[in-house]
Amino acid sequence: DADVTQTPRNRITKTGKRIMLECSQTKGHDRMYWYRQDPGLGLRLIYYSFDVKDINKGEISDGYSVSRQAQAKFSLSLESAIPNQTALYFCATSVTGKGYTFGSGTRLTVV
């Protein structure tokens, strides 16, 4: 099993729909992150969490929300999806001295 698992791997949804992307990890890391990848723009940070009670906005948090249900779970929600949220979304975890571990990504298409 992967250390960082993202579900679903692919999703097509309609404009205005609510959608949740889920991330779970078996690394035991405290810190979890959601990034968005767009062609030619690299990865941009949406939200991050340094522990279960700590949630922080990243560079591009507008239109997104997150929930840290447990140390191992960090979900990203789009309350009302719009087409410019079509992108590849990555969850990542980290702990001091061990670097980052990325999931395999969720490809989201909003039509």
Next chain:
Amino acid sequence: GDSVTQMEGPVTLSEEAFLTINCTYTATGYPSLFWYVQYPGEGLQLLLKATKADDKGSNKGFEATYRKETTSFHLEKGSVQVSDSAVYFCALSLFGGSQGNLIFGKGTKLSVKP
């Protein structure tokens, strides 16, 4: 603000050619520097890192040296293989690499032809 600039791609090379992907950074503090690689259909994997000036990170034949005087961390490989075809991201972190948040460059796509 803090940022990373890397050469635009795509880069197309023949097998066994020499590779250089340029990366420069702007940071208010003293960052740690990273190269990540993304193979098709996969997430990002750490390729190498350096945490202080003049450090050389190396892995799988790839190397990069932390140059504070030129604020650079260029990725090099002496002889690329078809299996090196991927997207390469330069990144910095101002909090030791795993304590803070990574700031990424836009990525450089490398294609290696047989």
